Amino acid sequence: MSKIPVTIISGFLGSGKTTLLNSIIKKYNDTRFAIIENEFGDINIDAELVVGADKGNVFELSNGCICCSMNDDLYTTLEELLRIRGRFDRLIVETTGIADPLTVIKAFVAAPEVADNFDIDAVICVVDAPIIEELLEEQEEASRQLVMADVIIINKVDCVTPGYLDSVKLVMSRFNPSALLHATSFGEIGSIDMLGINAFTGRQIEQSTLKFANVVPLKGLSKMGGFTATLAKKALMHDIQSHAYSFEGNFDFDRFSLWMESFFYFSSSKVFRVKGILSFANHANRVIFHSVRGAFMLEEGEAWKEDEARESRIVFIGKHIQREEIGAALSMLLVKEDLACSKE
């Protein structure tokens, strides 16, 4: 049986990975996808935002970053995928926004049982054009994602000038001269080929490992189910935390928007990403909340069923986040006083 082609999508928090994933699913609408969504934190929101794929083929890996602590869960999921192999044609893995793709790649190439069954087609890195310069200065994770990519998608070009885009392209080609470079808005790939491009080369790993001398080499063998997996030791200590909150009931829209505005006014430098699926009073649909570095937007989600219990889930990702304060403040934005908040 031929190997399962795998596409790995990386890119810093909020760069547009899920948006690109949805765009790929839409473009290749005769392909049956299995998707692994890795969320940094207990609550997986991205899995619900995947549109157009068979929901039964979307696998969530929560509770941690795939590159640090998720290897066991990843292997369990890969075993499950082999069991249902007939149900899909290709696998796409969306990593967390802070994942080091090297450890994810190693998970696919280092263990013979995995390498015999899965074949990486390409590692794609989605770049948040308006903030990439800042990210490269501040976040080592962003640099690692770039150097490991076979394909770099410079996304959000609608937010930058043509001159700035040219300078981003230049920086990207210096960072990773061998990667294919494309520019998109909202991950719209149009005629760009994203699948079956056979862009992944094992050599990238060696080259990039040389660039990052502090990458910890493969260590040890671990037995998991049927797989003997070679585990990469935690290569990167993230100093970014994720705090997830869930609430029963409805938020008050005006109070929620006002609070978010003032929250980001003071906290945008340390809160990189907020995302949620929310319920607002007197609103028939779920509301998808997205914020990347302070700019936020709300989108209509699926309608609530009449008898469905209203609830909201929201995740804050950043540094030095005031966990308790945010939970308490959000509770105050609920319409009813008596509704409970459960955190993480």
Ligand SMILES: Nc1nc2c(ncn2[C@@H]2O[C@H](COP(=O)(O)OP(=O)(O)OP(=O)(O)O)[C@@H](O)[C@H]2O)c(=O)[nH]1
């Ligand atoms: N203006 C603009 N917004 C975009 C573009 N692509 C994505 N977005 C928005 O950016 C936000 C984040 O997009 P996602 O696709 O969820 O990003 P992500 O990388 O999957 O986010 P994480 O999984 O949290 O790291 C959403 O509000 C998107 O609608 C783009 O090209 N231009």
